[in-house]
Amino acid sequence: MSHDIYLDANATSPVLPAAASAALETMQACFGNPSSSHATGLRAKATLDSVRARARRVLGAPGGRVLFTSGATEGIQTAVLSALCAVRERRAAGEKVGELLVYGATEHKAVSESLAHWNRLLGTGLTLCALPVDGAGRHRLDLLRELAPRAAMVCTMAANNETGVISDLEGIAAVLAACAPQACWMVDCVQALGKLPLNLASTRIDYAPFSGHKLYAPKGIGMLYVREGAPYTPLMIGGGQEAGQRSGTENMVGIAALGAVLAALEEGGTFRSHAEMAAMRERMAAALREAFPGIVFNAPFDMALPTTLNFAVPDMASKELLDLFDAAGVRVSAGSACSAAKAAPSYVLEAMGLPAWRTAGAVRLSFGPLATDDFIDEACARIRRCGQVARHPALAPSTLSGEQRGLLQLSGEGRHGWILFDMDAGSCVAIDPPAGMAARLAAQIQNSGLRMLAVLGTHAEPAAADACAGLRTALDLKPADAETLGWPGDRRDAGMVTLADGSTAPALTIGDEVLVRLTHEDGAIYLLGRAQEGRLDAAAVRLAFIGGIAMADGGGQMLARLIDGATVLCHGVDVDGAPCSTAEGMRRVAQKMAQVTEQVRQLQPARLDDFLRTHADALLVDVREAGELAAGVARLHGREAQALPLSRLAEHLGQLLAAPQRPLVFVCRSGNRSARAALCLQRLGHPQAWSLVGGLALC
Numbered sequence: 001m002s003h004d005i006y007l008d009a010n011a012t013s014p015v016l017p018a019a020a021s022a023a024l025e026t027m028q029a030c031f032g033n034p035s036s037s038h039a040t041g042l043r044a045k046a047t048l049d050s051v052r053a054r055a056r057r058v059l060g061a062p063g064g065r066v067l068f069t070s071g072a073t074e075g076i077q078t079a080v081l082s083a084l085c086a087v088r089e090r091r092a093a094g095e096k097v098g099e100l101l102v103y104g105a106t107e108h109k110a111v112s113e114s115l116a117h118w119n120r121l122l123g124t125g126l127t128l129c130a131l132p133v134d135g136a137g138r139h140r141l142d143l144l145r146e147l148a149p150r151a152a153m154v155c156t157m158a159a160n161n162e163t164g165v166i167s168d169l170e171g172i173a174a175v176l177a178a179c180a181p182q183a184c185w186m187v188d189c190v191q192a193l194g195k196l197p198l199n200l201a202s203t204r205i206d207y208a209p210f211s212g213h214k215l216y217a218p219k220g221i222g223m224l225y226v227r228e229g230a231p232y233t234p235l236m237i238g239g240g241q242e243a244g245q246r247s248g249t250e251n252m253v254g255i256a257a258l259g260a261v262l263a264a265l266e267e268g269g270t271f272r273s274h275a276e277m278a279a280m281r282e283r284m285a286a287a288l289r290e291a292f293p294g295i296v297f298n299a300p301f302d303m304a305l306p307t308t309l310n311f312a313v314p315d316m317a318s319k320e321l322l323d324l325f326d327a328a329g330v331r332v333s334a335g336s337a338c339s340a341a342k343a344a345p346s347y348v349l350e351a352m353g354l355p356a357w358r359t360a361g362a363v364r365l366s367f368g369p370l371a372t373d374d375f376i377d378e379a380c381a382r383i384r385r386c387g388q389v390a391r392h393p394a395l396a397p398s399t400l401s402g403e404q405r406g407l408l409q410l411s412g413e414g415r416h417g418w419i420l421f422d423m424d425a426g427s428c429v430a431i432d433p434p435a436g437m438a439a440r441l442a443a444q445i446q447n448s449g450l451r452m453l454a455v456l457g458t459h460a461e462p463a464a465a466d467a468c469a470g471l472r473t474a475l476d477l478k479p480a481d482a483e484t485l486g487w488p489g490d491r492r493d494a495g496m497v498t499l500a501d502g503s504t505a506p507a508l509t510i511g512d513e514v515l516v517r518l519t520h521e522d523g524a525i526y527l528l529g530r531a532q533e534g535r536l537d538a539a540a541v542r543l544a545f546i547g548g549i550a551m552a553d554g555g556g557q558m559l560a561r562l563i564d565g566a567t568v569l570c571h572g573v574d575v576d577g578a579p580c581s582t583a584e585g586m587r588r589v590a591q592k593m594a595q596v597t598e599q600v601r602q603l604q605p606a607r608l609d610d611f612l613r614t615h616a617d618a619l620l621v622d623v624r625e626a627g628e629l630a631a632g633v634a635r636l637h638g639r640e641a642q643a644l645p646l647s648r649l650a651e652h653l654g655q656l657l658a659a660p661q662r663p664l665v666f667v668c669r670s671g672n673r674s675a676r677a678a679l680c681l682q683r684l685g686h687p688q689a690w691s692l693v694g695g696l697a698l699c
């Protein structure tokens, strides 16, 4: 991929070249301490004063305080501390102060967490109260009107970082003027700078925190505006810098860089206008609609910043979309960057009352006002390519095994299902298909030209039966009898085979193998292998689909008599952290020969070249999914990786475990999926399975 298309500007932005030059100049030439009285210090002081004067003009704040902070989080602490100290003082003086700390339900966590923290620390004993938002993400002014008379402080952001939704600050101001003259009002302006007009002095806003790195300044610099007359308590005390309002030697590098950004804002000509950004959003939205038919945008465009698009695609998890975008060199995020590492649904979208699939599947794409038309063109081209790639067939022969038959793992809500297919025979079988995937799965099966022989379940839970029925409907298949868990009793190609213990069981033919059905008290198990003269020996059982049974259960004991140690077990839920294992591997874990808690073998990227040189036979394995691999498999240090999507690991377990002397180096986008693959192999006894730390992102 030629270069990154960075579409995560709400998380942070690159540094404006003029800001980087100003920072460098400050580090190299103008490095003085503004508190020093000599000429070097005076020059620094002049820079400090001129940036502050510019900030006042840009923010429309000729009066009040404008302080430099380390970022918005510090500004928020200072505002909350100031307001709560005033509450204590007023209360001690017998004044009425209100008992609620009201904050918008979609505020950044820095706000709600700071309120809770300082309220606890100062012992103010106020009650935190989240102000609900409506379906469009706007504060419920009717509810604010009810709460405001009892509020000591009200916190509402100017624009939301996840959705871009712009608050109705005038409406909020009117409510506060009418019902809450006593309450301090903080407006988190982080996402507004450079995107919305600001004229702070003309408002009733008491505190307005800003963060430089959201608008092309470096990280570690921010501003806090405090209205004249609003309570103020310094967060940091010491040398008396910032007129005693925020001690600590000033971050002159950051201040100079922020000054360059403020100059660009004030002088014009650098950043795109609102109308230009809105036109860019339209183009981006059109590309997204084309790439992902059925896409739903999570915030109305006419109420949101033109630079933020938050969306969900039916049947696609946000992780899947993120992986696709990342493989195409497009950097986007799921919800907010702070919560991206956690796999929780977005609380912002939940507060808007959106359905679960949209809160859990949300993707945020955000650009900054420095974006150019060429950049947007390239972004749109790559988005369209992501759409094509998303339709890439997942049911295709494996290049690693060279076989026409395959096994795809499908996972959803912690459960695993499987599609067994044979391209030569043109047929497939689904086992425990997860819910919510029917339409997309049916399309993939039809696109691959495969005929579905049966949609089977391993247990009779109603949700599982519904998921099976959903897939049958999407494929226009006859409904199945619930009793049989989908087993097609009337098929001509169904016969009986004899198993290793001499018992007989019904079987379906798929390619040159048979799929045998065994019933136990909780459901069914399916064995796949090549039968010889109507007999399926234990050593011939290649795969066993065992659903949720444990080997110690009745079903497990029956199974143990019918399979071999090398038979690959496909589970319905993770067992020892993996969706698949072998009977021998499970025995190793049970006998503590393998530790479930053991650490995966990690290969640092700096060691990879050396490792590949000393292990000429090592197999580099790219475990990204088919869509991501469509842009090409990884090539590292001149060695091309073999494609083995993680969802096809079970299919290849036998092949990989059969060659323990050959080192395996798994790679993926960020090192998570490769670690899972390596750990799975390691626990099953492969002595040389490695995961490349940090994945392709660090190579």
Ligand code: PLP
Binding pocket: 010, 011, 070, 071, 072, 073, 074, 108, 110, 157, 159, 160, 161, 188, 190, 191, 211, 213
């Ligand atoms: N408020 C909003 C709306 C934000 O988007 C962010 C950063 O994501 C913050 C506050 C916190 O800013 P910082 O981490 O720069 O202190």
